[in-house]
Amino acid sequence: MRADEVLKAGTTPLTAPPYTRIRRRFTDREYFTVVYRTDPDALRHAVPEPLQVRDDLVRFEVMHMGDVPGFGPYTECGQALPVVFDGEHGEYLHAMYLNSFAGTAAGREGSAYPKGLGEPALRVEGGALIGTLDIGSLRTAVATMAYKYEPLDLEEAKAQITLPTFMVKIVAGYGKRPQVCDLVRTRITDITVHEAWSGPARLQLFEHVMAPLADLPVRAVVAASHVRTDLTLEPVHPVHDYLEEIS
Template identity: 45%
Template sequence: MEQADVLKRAYAMPLTNPSYPPGPYRFFNREYIIITYRTTREALEKVVPAPLEIDEPLVKYEFIRMPDSTGFGDYTETGQVIPVRFKGEHGAYVHSMYLDDDAPIAGGRELWGFPKKLARPKIVHEGEVVVGTLHYGSVLCATGTMGYKHKAADPEAIKAALEAPNYLIKIIPHVDGTLRICELVRYHLIDVHLKDAWTAPAALDLHPHVMADVAKLPVLEVVSAVHFTADLTLGLGEVIHDYLADQPAREPIAKTMLDPIVSQG
C-alpha cells in the first residue's frame, strides 16, 4: 500500500478494517430513562474540569436503549451527566458512560472523546415499572426504577434539554505516554424528533466499584425523572479549549515510571 493510499483510506483504526463507519450517526427510537438527583457540591468539584462551572449540585443519571442506529448498531448505554455552564451558557458535562457494544465505544472515544467503558447496562419493563441496571462484570453498580408513564411530560422542555450543548474531555496519549491531545469538546444532538415523554416517581441506588465509580457522586435526593423516546442525530464536535496550549513539554510516562526503579538499582 502506497503512502497516498494510506492517507486516502485512513479515518479510524484499524487501517484496513475500521471498528466503525464514517458518520453521520442517526438513532431511531432511542429510549431514555433520566433520573435527576441532588448530590454534594464537593463531589462535583472533584470531577468537573475548568473552565466548565458547576451549575447546581445535580446529576442526571441516564439509561439509554438504542435499538437502531446507523453505523453503531443495537446497544444499551448508561452514565452520569452533570449540568454545567461554559461562558454563561447552560449545558451538560458527560462524566461517565458504560455500554455493551464495541463500535460506539471505539468511535465515541476516538471522534468526540466520550468517556466510554465496556459494561452491561440494561433497560427492561417489569409490569408497572421501568427498570435500568448497570453491571460491571458480575457486580451490580446501579439500579434505577421508575413508574411507567404516570403523567405526560413537557415536550418542549425535554427537546430543549436534548438540544443544549454537551461537553467532553478528549484525551489521546502520544506514543511515548505523554499527552498528545487534551481538549474540551462541545457537541450537540441535532434533528431531534421527540415521540413521547412521561414523568413518574423514581428511585436510584448506586454501589461502589473500583472501575465503575458512579457512587462517587452520591445520591442525596431524587429530584425528578423522565422516560421518553426520540429519533436524533449525534452531531460531530468542536474543540473549544486546548489544555496543552502554551504548556511546557512533559516527561514521557515510561521514563517517569522507570525513575524509581533506576534510583533503587
C-alpha cells in the first residue's frame, strides 16, 4: 500500500475504515430535550477552564438520526452545559452515548465530540415521548414528555439547536503528554426545522460509573421540547490550546 493510499484511508483499519471523511447532511433528525436545574457546584466541577458556567441548567437530550450518509439511522444521548467563552454564550458538550460505532469513531477522531458506546432509544408509547439510555444491561436514564402536547415556535426551536458548541479535543501522544489538547468550537448554521413541540416532562438519572450522568443531579425540570430537523454540522476549530498554557 502506497503512502498516498494510507493518507487517503484517513483512519484504521486501512483496508476497511469504519467511516468516510465527508461532510454529512443529517435528515429527519429528532431532538428530545429536557432542561433541568442541577447542583451548581457539580456543574462548575464538570466544566473545564477557560469556559465559565452561565447558570445551573443542564440540557439532557436524546437524538434519533433518521438517515446519515455512511452511518444509516442511529440514536445518541447526552448532556450539554450552559457556558460563556470570551463573552459568547454557548454550550459545553459534557458526554454523549451512541449505538453506532462508526458515528462514535468519526465524531471523536474527525471532530471532538465526547462520544462513547451505549444503547439510547427514542419511542412513543401511551401518549408519551420516551427517551432512554442503557449502558450494557443497566438503565441509566429515563425521560418522558407528553407527546406533541403544545406547538413550539419554530424560530425558538432553531435558536435552541444552533447555540455555539464547545468541546475538548485530545489526541494522545506517544508519551504521557498529548499531541493535541484544545478547546474547540462549532455551530450548526445550515438547518431546517420541520416541527417543534413542548410539554410537561420528567427525567430520572441513575448512577453508573461509566456513564456518570447522575453526577449532575436533577433538582427540577424547567422545560422540554421535541424537534424534528434537517441539518449539517460545521467543522470544529480551536479556540484555546491547553498545551501552550502548561508549557
